[in-house]
Amino acid sequence: xxxxxxxxxxxxxxxxxxxxxxxxxxxxxxxxxxxxxxxxxxxxxxxxxxxxxxxxxxxxxxxxxxxxxxxxxxxxxxxxxxxxxxxxxxxxxxxxxxxxxxxxxxxxxxxxxxxxxxxxxxxxxxxxxxxxxxxxxxxxxxxxxxxxxxxxxxxxxxxxxxxxxxxxxxxxxxxxxxxxxxxxxxxxxxxxxxxxxxxxxxxxxxxxxxxxxxxxxxxxxxxxxxxxxxxxxxxxxxxxxxxxxxxxxxxxxxxxxxxxxxxxxxxxxxxxxxxxxxxxxxxxxxxxxxxxxxxxxxxxxxxxx
Amino acid sequence: xxxxxxxxxxxxxxxxxxxxxxxxxxxxxxxxxxxxxxxxxxxxxxxxxxxxxxxxxxxxxxxxxxxxxxxxxxxxxxxxxxxxxxxxxxxxxxxxxxxxxxxxxxxxxxxxxxxxxxxxxxxxxxxxxxxxxxxxxxxxxxxxxxxxxxxxxxxxxxxxxxxxxxxxxxxxxxxxxxxxxxxxxxxxxxxxxxxxxxxxxxxxxxxxxxxxxxxxxxxxxxxxxxxxxxxxxxxxxxxxxxxxxxxxxxxxxxxxxxxxxxxxxxxxxxxxxxxxxxxxxxxxxxxxxxxxxxxxxxxxxxxxxxxxxxxxxxxxxxxxxxxxxxxxxxxxxxxxxxxxxxxxxxxxxxxxxxxxxxxxxxxxxxxxxxxxxxxxxxxxxxxxxxxxxxxxxxxxxxxxxxxxxxxxxxxxxxxxxxxxxxxxxxxxxxxxxxxxxxxxxxxxxxxxxxxxxxxxxxxxxxxxxxx
Numbered sequence: 001x002x003x004x005x006x007x008x009x010x011x012x013x014x015x016x017x018x019x020x021x022x023x024x025x026x027x028x029x030x031x032x033x034x035x036x037x038x039x040x041x042x043x044x045x046x047x048x049x050x051x052x053x054x055x056x057x058x059x060x061x062x063x064x065x066x067x068x069x070x071x072x073x074x075x076x077x078x079x080x081x082x083x084x085x086x087x088x089x090x091x092x093x094x095x096x097x098x099x100x101x102x103x104x105x106x107x108x109x110x111x112x113x114x115x116x117x118x119x120x121x122x123x124x125x126x127x128x129x130x131x132x133x134x135x136x137x138x139x140x141x142x143x144x145x146x147x148x149x150x151x152x153x154x155x156x157x158x159x160x161x162x163x164x165x166x167x168x169x170x171x172x173x174x175x176x177x178x179x180x181x182x183x184x185x186x187x188x189x190x191x192x193x194x195x196x197x198x199x200x201x202x203x204x205x206x207x208x209x210x211x212x213x214x215x216x217x218x219x220x221x222x223x224x225x226x227x228x229x230x231x232x233x234x235x236x237x238x239x240x241x242x243x244x245x246x247x248x249x250x251x252x253x254x255x256x257x258x259x260x261x262x263x264x265x266x267x268x269x270x271x272x273x274x275x276x277x278x279x280x281x282x283x284x285x286x287x288x289x290x291x292x293x294x295x296x297x298x299x300x301x302x303x304x305x
Numbered sequence: 306x307x308x309x310x311x312x313x314x315x316x317x318x319x320x321x322x323x324x325x326x327x328x329x330x331x332x333x334x335x336x337x338x339x340x341x342x343x344x345x346x347x348x349x350x351x352x353x354x355x356x357x358x359x360x361x362x363x364x365x366x367x368x369x370x371x372x373x374x375x376x377x378x379x380x381x382x383x384x385x386x387x388x389x390x391x392x393x394x395x396x397x398x399x400x401x402x403x404x405x406x407x408x409x410x411x412x413x414x415x416x417x418x419x420x421x422x423x424x425x426x427x428x429x430x431x432x433x434x435x436x437x438x439x440x441x442x443x444x445x446x447x448x449x450x451x452x453x454x455x456x457x458x459x460x461x462x463x464x465x466x467x468x469x470x471x472x473x474x475x476x477x478x479x480x481x482x483x484x485x486x487x488x489x490x491x492x493x494x495x496x497x498x499x500x501x502x503x504x505x506x507x508x509x510x511x512x513x514x515x516x517x518x519x520x521x522x523x524x525x526x527x528x529x530x531x532x533x534x535x536x537x538x539x540x541x542x543x544x545x546x547x548x549x550x551x552x553x554x555x556x557x558x559x560x561x562x563x564x565x566x567x568x569x570x571x572x573x574x575x576x577x578x579x580x581x582x583x584x585x586x587x588x589x590x591x592x593x594x595x596x597x598x599x600x601x602x603x604x605x606x607x608x609x610x611x612x613x614x615x616x617x618x619x620x621x622x623x624x625x626x627x628x629x630x631x632x633x634x635x636x637x638x639x640x641x642x643x644x645x646x647x648x649x650x651x652x653x654x655x656x657x658x659x660x661x662x663x664x665x666x667x668x669x670x671x672x673x674x675x676x677x678x679x680x681x682x683x684x685x686x687x688x689x690x691x692x693x694x695x696x697x698x699x700x701x702x703x704x705x706x707x708x709x710x711x712x713x714x715x716x717x718x719x720x721x722x723x724x725x726x727x728x729x730x731x732x733x734x735x736x737x738x739x740x741x742x743x744x745x746x747x748x749x750x751x752x753x754x755x756x757x758x759x760x761x762x763x764x765x766x767x768x769x770x771x772x
Contacts, residue, residue, distance in 0.1 A: 035520050045345065052344040055360050083340050095740045101519070102466065103743035106678045109671045110735025117728030122346050129352055233667065237531070244524065275539040282528040282535070289525050290513045 002146025007270045008263070013154045013223065015262025016161035020216035021239035022246070022254035023168070024209025030185045030249035031205050032097070037108040038088060040236015041115035042210060046081040046217030047227045048119055051130055053077060054221075058131070066133055070222075074160070077218050078211040085210030086203055094199065112232075120229040130225045157219045164215055165255060168208060172251060181205055185249070234278065238265070241285040247298020256296060327382035331375045338374035342367045412686060419592055423585045432581050439581075441700050443588050444656060448649055449696045451595040453676040453688040455645030458602055460674065461683035462611065463638035464618030464768065466523040469530025470673055472510070473503040473643035475537065475665035477650025482550040482660050483543075492556050492655050496648060503647020504640040511639035515632055518621075530670055537662045549661025556655045558586060591652055598645045599685055605641075614638055615683075619768045672696075675735050681745025683767060690746050698734065702727045 021043050028036045054073045057063040063072070092111050096103045134152040172178035183191040184201045192198045220235070221227050242261040246253025261281060268280045294300045347367045350358045418425075422443055426435035452474065459467045480499035484490045490498075510529045514522055537544045544550070555563055561570040563583040571578040605611040613634045616624045625631050654660050676695055680687030705723035749761040 029520075033520070035524065049344050051358075052348045052350060052360075055350055055358055056344070056348065059360060080340065080344065083337070087337060087341060092736045092740065096743055099743040102678050102682070103739055105466075105520075105523070106675055107736050107739040109675065110732045110739065112732070113668065113671070114729060114732030114736065117726075117732060119345070121725055121729055123349060124351065126352065128350055128358060131358070237527070240524065241528075244521075276535070279532050279535045279539070282532045285528045286513065286525050286532075289517060289521050293517065293521055 002148050003270065005140070005148045006146070007266050009148070009150055009154060011263035011266035012259060013157050013262070014266060015242075015259035016157050017216045017220050017223070017258075018235065018239045018242045018261050019255040019258025020161060020164070020212045020219075021235060022242040022258045023165075023251060024213045025240050026243040026246070026248050026251065026254040027181075027205050027209050029243070031181065031188075031202055032093075032104075033101075034093070034104045034108065035240070036209075037105070037236075038092075038111035038115055039209065039213060040234075040239065041112045041119075041232035042081065042085055042088075043213040043217050043220070043235060043239075044227070044229065044232030045084060045115055045119055046077055046210075046214035047221040047231065048123055048128075048217075048229075049080050050074075050077040050214070050218040050221050051128060051227055054131070070133070070156075070218075074215065074218050077214040081214035081217070082207040082210045085206045085213075089203055089206040094202075097202075112236075116229050116232055123229065125229060127226050127228045130221050130227065132225060133222055153223050157223060160215060160219060164212065168212065169251060171208070177201075177204060238278075238281050241281055241288075244285060245288050245295055247295030249299070250295070250297045253295055253297035323386055327379055327386070330382055331379040334378035335371040335375040338371045339367065342370050346370065415686075415689070416596075423588055427581070432579065436581055436584055439584050439588050441703075442697060444584070444591055445700060446693055446696045447588070447591040447595050448653060448656075449673065449676060449692040450689050451591065451598050451649045451652075452646060452673045453680065453692050454595065454598040454602060454685065455642050455649065456673050456677050457680075457683065457685070457688050458605075458614070458645070459638050459642035460677050461688075462602070462606070462618065463614040463635065465635060465638060466519065467526045467639075467642070468523045468667075468670055468674065469510075469526035469528070469533075470642070470646055471665045471667070471670040472530040472533040473507060473646030474650040474653065474669070475533055475662075476503045476506050476643075477647030477652075478654040478660045478664070479537065479544060479550070479650075480647065481651035481654040482553045485554045486550060486552070489554075491560070492554070492651070496651050499651035500644045500647040503650065504644040507639040507641075507643025507646075508636055511636050515635055527667065527670070530665075531667060534662050534665050537665070544662075547661060547663075549659060549663075551659045553654050553658050553660065555658060556583065556587060556590070558583075587652075587656055591649075591656075594648055594652060598648075601641075601645075602685065610634065610637055679735075679738055679742075679745055681747035681750075683750055684745065684747040687745055687747030694746075695731070695734070699727060699731055702730060 021039065024039050024042075025036060028034060028039070050073050053076050054069060057069045057072060063069045088111055092107045093104050096107055134156055136152045138150045138152075138155075140148040140150065172181060180191070180196045180201045181204065183194070183196055184198055188198055191201075216235075220231075238261055239258065242257035243254045244257070245260060246255070246257030261284070264284060265277050265281055269277045272280075288295065347363055349361045349363060351361065352358050423435070423439050426438045426443075429435075430438065452470070456467065456470045459465050459470070477499040480502045481492065481495040484495045484498065485492070510526070514525050517525055538546055540546075557563060558570040561573050562568065563570055563586065565578055565580075569578065570582070602611075606615070613624070613629050614637075616627075616629060617631060617634050617638075621631060624634075653664070657664075672695065676691045677688055679695065680689070680691035703724055708723045749763060750767050751761055
């Protein structure tokens with residue numbers, strides 16, 4: 001029981017990070033029907049940006065308040081990662097809009113290879129140990145013998161994820177921007193006929209996706225305490241799995257899928273074996289797509305002839 | 306007179322205004338570059354032995370990048386502002402006679418060059434230096450040509466987007482490695498077996514994904530590819546895990562050993578032993594395998610199954626309503642593509658002598674798919690050209706010793722290593738080529754079936770398939 005609770009906490013923490021990345025995939029796929037392969041590497045890049053800003057704040061500017069530093073890192077990371085994704089969309093994907101379907105996919109794969117190698121070149125191939133933060137731990141003793149712990153980091157992750165998800169949900173559901181975004185998702189041509197700047201809306205979608213990936217990057221850096229240039233691929237694929245599992249195109253679905261993937265991975269590692277946890281994630285992806293292609297909360301795709 | 310002067314004034318005013326806008330754009334680009342580089346290039350975090358990170362500053366690198374961004378944006382603006390010559394819009398221009406002429410002869414010339422390549426390099430560079438050229442250019446490129454042609458059956462002809470092709474390459478490689486090291490079977494027996502095993506896996510993995518279309522298919526194939534790699538990593542008693550399989554037997558020359566030992570081919574033929582011989586032999590083996598792949602594909606395109614593949618790519622629903630069995634059509638495409646992937650894999654194992662899961666990452670799948678798409682899907686010659694360009698270019702980036710010298714002598718940077726920029730340039734090249742030529746190098750396609758006269762059609766008329 002104690003172990004179960006502990007794994008539940010860990011799984012929800014990991015799942016929050018996956019969910020945040022998954023939103024970027026699901027929004028981009030929803031609006032232009034493209035699997036943005038570079039998204040995982042963007043997440044990794046944002047973790048590096050966050051680490052560097054954190055080091056500048058604590059070592060050079062001498063900020064002592066950890067909470068203040070964390071908020072600044074979060075905001076600066078979101079802004080800079082958004083600038084990156086905006087530029088990537090502008091240079092690598094926009095010229096290919098209206099071209100055939102595989103072109104942006106290959107371009108995104110190229111971008112993914114570029115980003116991971118870029119970080120490797122400019123920051124070196126070795127793991128970067130992150131200075132520890134929010135290390136305090138709350139102890140529960142639910143089952144008696146097993147000591148269940150809740151780290152402050154996990155609380156921070158849960159809190160930040162919940163607040164930002166609510167903020168972005170509000171943005172997409174209640175503002176004119178979000179309406180334009182959803183309109184483009186339904187019918188791009190019709191939306192442009194009704195006076196919506198489609199290119200701008202798509203850019204904003206990439207910016208929102210990048211901002212949430214940056215949040216995930218900051219949290220990931222803080223939680224695991226180490227970043228590496230190759231950290232983008234697996235979380236990226238798992239977040240995509242989460243997006244597909246939840247139903248691609250659906251925002252609540254992405255979060256739900258992220259939490260499920262996080263839980264499955266953690267429970268699998270705990271009860272079966274750590275070796276095959278990634279195989280389990282991929283197997284779930286394959287099984288979901290084969291038996292339930294529209295995911296848990298997705299709309300079934302109807303093909304008109 | 307005055308009218309013309311006024312007109313010219315207006316034109317120059319417009320030009321200066323345009324230059325103003327261009328400069329403004331270029332400044333904006335430089336600013337953007339600054340924001341992009343600000344933390345990630347300006348600062349470098351290095352850890353000391355105690356695990357503490359400390360920062361070093363690199364303002365010059367950022368400055369150089371901003372200047373490059375400024376100049377680059379300005380050049381693009383100048384290029385876009387050039388006087389536009391009105392050309393009639395051509396949507397699907399019929400290729401000129403010269404294009405078909407080139408198409409007819411480039412293959413023949415290429416073939417002759419390929420067959421003479423080892424002798425040309427030996428004649429030009431001598432036996433020592435030519436070893437590298439035959440091995441890391443000739444053989445390496447031909448492996449990717451073969452993989453590209455194999456994947457072209459699945460992606461280019463049948464229109465099924467497969468992102469896990471490297472799985473079949475891995476199956477072939479491990480099939481040969483395990484059969485040879487466990488049962489001591491020769492390469493020539495293992496080669497077809499590896500192909501058949503890979504084809505079997507192609508069918509096995511193809512079955513569940515029959516109903517999936519488009520990007521969903523791509524993602525599931527990616528998942529399968531990764532699963533096979535992860536199983537190879539984790540199932541240590543079977544595959545050796547990360548350590549891989551070492552000392553895989555070398556290729557034999559029709560049963561005669563090609564190693565430096567008594568009773569080898571050199572003794573049999575009464576010639577001097579040289580390591581170059583086995584490399585040249587390997588070169589011809591992969592050349593023949595690649596040509597077989599090409600030949601089979603070209604022949605199959607004329608058979609009903611090949612036509613069914615292309616029909617499937619163009620319109621699956623129409624295909625089904627005409628009574629084509631889409632399940633079998635898709636499965637044969639998967640199986641045949643996997644078969645050739647398996648052959649290439651077992652060749653890879655015999656050439657390397659050592660394999661590990663590291664060689665079969667998603668990046669390999671992405672590279673092969675990029676070769677197929679950049680070459681122009683469905684075009685055999687285009688795929689070969691793209692493989693030469695991408696893989697050859699990637700290998701050429703190793704040869705930048707002069708650049709290291711230059712950086713050392715001129716700029717005083719001691720440890721500049723150009724080889725580390727290979728991956729970066731490779732990714733960038735993929736993006737740039739896709740943006741410039743989204744339809745691939747070869748923009749025309751020859752239909753395999755025609756009425757009265759064979760006419761090339763534009764590549765943009767060929768669908769990419771939904772499956």
